[in-house]
Amino acid sequence: MRKLLLVEDDLSLIEGLKFSLAKHEFEVTVARTVKEARHCFNQSEYNLVLLDLMLPDGSGFDICRMIRQTSNIPVIFLTASDEEVNIVMGLDMGGDDYITKPFKLNELLSRINATLRRSEPVKEQVTELHANGIAVKLLEGRAIKNGTDLELTSAEYRLLCLFMRNPRVVLSKEKIMQSLWDCRESFIDDNTLAVYISRLREKIEDNPKQPSFLTTIRGMGYKWNIM
Template sequence: MKRIFFVEDDLSLINGLSFAMKKQGYEVDVSRTSLEAEQLWMDGKYDLVILDVSLPDGSGYDLCRKIRQTSKVPIIFLTAADEETDIIMGLDIGGDDYITKPFKLAVFLSRVHALLRRSENFYLSDAELNSNGITVQRLKHEVYKGSRQIDLTANEYKLLCLFMENPNIVLSAEQILSKLWDCEENYIDNSTLTVYIRRLRTKIEDDPSNPQKIVTIRRMGYKWNVTE
């Protein structure tokens, strides 16, 4: 049984979504404050975290940052904050999906199923990826450039793995977004992907202004260009 950690202060939403998720066969633990969530997170092992951004005693963003210090668990932000800057920040600090209120229950459950399924398949892949002087050790969630370990956000890590799993294959922006985020809404777009690729290049390329590993194929997409 998959365990879901649900952090939300709206009691009516807690009751409705907890009931719906339990009917789908999930085990659900709920926290209504940041303090309670931090204490519960220390005691439990979860397959998915759902975070509200605005909590009575803090921010879901801060809680996400703390979780990301020790875990790669999938995280969904569930919030009324629908500004583009809020969404980009949520994804950049380690969120895997961002659902804005109001939303349809069927869409919410579909996104939960998809993220859990994608996470499960992701960790069944090869234990190690190695090309272009970059090594990904999946079991440890570590990335190395030569002998130097590189610190990546959760989305940068998944993006790098996707490229390395498809050497010398041109991937369109739509293919990449579909693989990473099951892109059903417009808030994850090409400009957001461009930000992630630019930041990833600064960490893995010898000369980010002249990338040789992640190359842009004009009007087609991007390619992991294997040169070794």
């Protein structure tokens, strides 16, 4: 579950938000003062902070400043004030969004989910695979061993990519055949798969008669070893 710190002093709003957010798989921790919020934030890790602007012992601005000293966690301000100066101040000091009270729950949930999506780190796209002196350049559709291009068929290339993406994992024949089959080819059976494996070994193994990269696990399937 995603963990959310709710900093709010309105008891009726707290109960309603806790119930609704829990239904959407959020684990909610509540702090009703600046002091409680500082303590909670320092004691645990959260995915997002919902931060009321006006609190009994200070301002949500104080908490946001504290958070931004050490963390880039998303912060959404909950405010009864729609004055532009407060909105601008909150965003300038590091707030990611704001929502004005009273608000609709669906709008709040949409804002939370959108903010969380924007805060997710961008995953780097894998463009090359490397193992056992073999490099596969995925964007170019090429496989190279010790500086020399391997002359692979489409099926052999897909096989090699499948194994290199799953190192040290025993892949069943069924899993492999599902990965090899597509709309351009007829159904691949055990015998055809064995031929593909044999041909691939001829092209990638140092000693195809005693394969060390692509080994057979009797009764289970095949495994790609990292040497």
